[in-house]
Amino acid sequence: MNPVRGSGWAAPVTVAELVNAGPLAGARMYGTGERPVHQVRIVDRLSVFAAVAPHTAVVLIGAAASGGWAVEMAMRRAWEQAAACVIAPSSGLSEGSGEVLADRLGVTLLFVDEDPLILAVRVASAASRPEAARTQLVARCATRLADAGASARRVLGVLNAELPGTSVTLLDRYGRYLAGRQSVGGPAGDFTTAGRWAAEVEVLDQEGAVLGTLVAGGSSRSPGWPAVVRTVLGLAVAPLTAWAAQERLRVARDFALQSSLAERLLNEAAAEESEPGAAATGQATGPADLEAAGSGVAGPGVGGPRVGGSVEAGSAEVVTGPSAGERGGASTGGASTGGVFTGGTSTRGVATGGVSTGGVSTGGASMKSTSIGGASIAGADVGVVGLDDGGGGVDADGVGVDSVGGMDADRQGGVRVEAVALGWPVQGTMTGYHIRPVGPVGDAPLAQALITAAVGQVPVLPRSAGWAGWAALDPGRLAARVERCLQTMPWPCAGGVGAPVEGLPAVGESLLGAEAAAFVAGPGTVARADRMGPAELLGALPAGVLRAPAEVVLRPLLEIDKDGTLLGTLAAVLEEGGALKAAERLGVHRNTVTTRLERIKSAGFDLDDTATRLALQLACHVVLR
């Protein structure tokens, strides 16, 4: 199909098309506007209607537009004459009843602000040369799309502005909304019903895979309009592909960055935990026991630079080792521990909210060093008590950690600062989560976007074919948010939430719990490690897989147990822990149970052997479930 001369291009313009993209743009239209316009007639009094031919756009002026009653009578007459539409000046007329009547009579009514006589001329021109009018629209769209550049939001903005009466939406390949008018919603098939039309154009990514679909829809039944819309949509594909390529690069990079940041953060915390000095967490031992606003990260280079005193910083688990203070008077009081301070490798400092941050020495590449140095505020030797010449300073709130002179200090601890800048929890009570895809794995950046959208600013780590992270929420609220997140995921996933723990070093533990819980949870549901009991564990047994081996184990019994009595008795005895209670549960005499047990033993089961008992109980559970 020639895209500029598709079928329908020479079809008469409909009223809706005149309004959507033609000389009547800006008119308020009531009714479907589906009738074709062949000619225009100016009507100044109602008696003129007798001479109005079908498919005429009737323009009301003078007495024929002198009140709501006149417009209503004109609509009635237009209906009788099968006119295409009635165009009335909007001045002073209420439009409410016109809308109702347009609906009742099926006559399209338009209110215009411009001089009706001028509009009449333009409508007449468009009606006589429909193809020219459509080409003009396409040309205008092309120009505006070129101006919009590679931005989905702007491209869709142009489409929706230039194709009024038509809703255009960009859906991703899962059919979810990306940009444009939300109202179109859903896959294209949803709104082709009831006289609506739809046009869709696939948008391919730079590798030729389907990126998404541009879906347009409207209620106009103009035969020419969908073809025009399709052409315009086609013009928008190239900028969208460019946009997607850019966006994809950025997102992939962002995801990699944040997940590696999270990994480093965890590793550091774990290493810190394992440091001997770290054990002093919570016990300030440094000569200068500086506390930073209760929650801050503080690491003053304390008086005894090589003493190895650890200094508590607020409630955080910050420990300083020997000061590295000599470094040009600009180094922080953060201390290397375990002699791994290398000092040489800088990580980025991140500025948040105008507070310069980042200048905390990290252990450099080894990332084994754990201290978080508080850094001085203005430079070395600034009046913070107990400072040595190393000039460690104390930051006020634990977020902005000021680097000394901003130079070489941004080493250890920069990870944490970045994490803070990203809004991740780094101290206090936090809870791990784990999201486990049940089916094939989808793309991680999307998962991250969905997780952060539902859970909040949290790290997203790729973990055993799923994603994990932690949040400063209690398990209940976190579980609720994770569950919401699961609903937005395009792939079926199960969620797990760990137990709440204090501080980053313990997050690993919570993550393990979350992973275990996610394993137990079914698709679309979230399990909580702190709520997990024997029942949940048993429920997580892959019964389908275990059934065959269980039946093998139980075969000797099943062969002599025609009606299942023995199996039931065995299960009851094992679960109740004795023949007496089993008899009560089964409602039989104790001797009956004893007799049956004898028969079970005779089948070759040694019920006194604990391993056998466990295996049998498991087998009974699986078989009887």
Next chain:
Amino acid sequence: MSLLIGGEELGWLGEGSRLFASGAAESSYNLSRDWAGAVVGAGVTLVAPEELLPGTLCVAISLMGSTTALGEQLPGGEEPARAVRALERRLGERAGAVTALNLAAENALIPFIAAAELGLPMIDGDGSGRVFPLVEQTTYALGGMSPTPLALAGASGELIVMETAPDRVEELLRPVVLSVGGWAVAACYPMTAGDLARVLVPGTVSLLLRAGVPGAPRSVAAPYGVRTLCRGRIQAVEGSTRLGSELALPSSPSSIVLQETEGLRRLVRLEAHNEIVLALADGAAVAMAPDQICLISMTDGMVVDVDKAEPGLKVEVMVLKAAPVWHTERGLALGGLRAFGIPL
């Protein structure tokens, strides 16, 4: 066969006069009824003009101006008598009977008060058969009678006698009525009983007396037929900007839009200019002046004034056929759509 209107009949007349009367304020109606009750005395004789000597001078009495103003600026009590006396002085002749210009609420009671005060009979009939806003919109005028000379009595003792060409009466009257306090009682259309018999809509007073009897159907008050156009809920009341707003009518044009709550559920538009003059259903004209179009509230059965119509109100739209004389060419010119500024 004359009929005496005493206290009880006065009550019926009052009720009957309200059945299709719009524009009547509650307070002024109550005032007029109490006023009439105070002067009823031995009663007023209701006569047909044919029962009088053909040369008897008959005078039409009507309230001019705003009924709301009547409720606020109370009458002195002698206004009707003063107006008649003034007209008599101008004509040099005693009036022998009092007739009504129209019989909508106060306008039925004020002539009664005049008759009672002056001890004159009241004519069984009126000059409209319904109500029109202008003094010259009467069957009297259609029959060639002149509203002038006209005497006007205001509540503060004002007395104005006016003599002018018939088509300028309204124009002169309105500022005068405004300046005497918003209302006045007019004595006008002086004519002989013989002329009156020819030009009046006969029997309308006794009709209202029957219609006002408790339990009587509303339709009794409509001598030429009444029909229900639709029942619906008012959707909107709009100011209208149509042509004709320059016409000399007391109020501005407005438009009431309602949706039928039953049947075809049509969209009904009622064009009002002082009163409802045109009814459209889905854009088609279904009733128009000179027939009278009334809104009756479905909650209390009272007539809903055009300016009291508000969205949400459930109403019945009733159409009263006007007296045949209104459907003649001259009648249509005086009381038809064009008289209300609608060029149909």
